[in-house]
Amino acid sequence: MKFNPIAFIVNLAVPLIIGAIGAFFTASSVKTWYVTLTKPSFNPPNEIFAPVWSSLYVLIGISAYLVWQKRHTITRFPRTIAIYLIQLVLNLMWSFIFFYAHQLGVALFEIIALLIVIIINALVFYKIDKLAGLLFIPYILWVAFATVLTYNIFILN
Incomplete structure (x- = not known):
């Protein structure tokens, strides 16, 4: 398949924008409310979360692009997109x-x-494109x- 830079950028941008919106909701509480919570010993430092999530959103975007490239061969493309969204x-x-x-509790x-x-989405994407x-x-x-x-934070608080 021929590389489509516009489609690639759009597919990368969608999860990154979702992540940015999530970061907006997160930012107000990380240094105030979140620090007051009792957390388990395996809780990573706060500095780990942004680079991990950014990397994951890039992988999600690449994955979506690979599926988008095969959209004409997918019999249930709207269902695939619905699961992704x-x-x-x-x-x-x-x-x-x-x-x-x-x-x-609700977050859990x-x-x-x-x-x-996510697991369902991965399986659906795998059937379309293994990578x-x-x-x-x-x-x-x-x-x-x-x-x-989340479970441990819920139990501890």
Whole structure:
């Protein structure tokens, strides 16, 4: 397939914009509310989160571009896009629920739903383009870790 720089940039921009919006909701609480929470011993330093999430959003965007390149061969392309967009919205909602609304219990249920939808998204993408699906593995692992972290923060607070 021929490389399409505009489509590539758009596919990268979508998750990065979602991440930026999530960062907006997160920023107001990281140095105020979040520092007051009791966290488990394995909680990473705050400086780790931005580069990890930025890297994950880039991988998500590359994955989406690989699927976009094969859009004409996908019989259920609207369903594929819907699953992709749902996981992005759930990703954004977690930041809002956890950091902005301070609803730890709701955030725990929401991140479990997010993890399930990410896994479904990865499987759907994998059927279309193996690399696109494999690029979701770091995202799955990080959100699985974030789920455990959210659970522990919920229990400790």
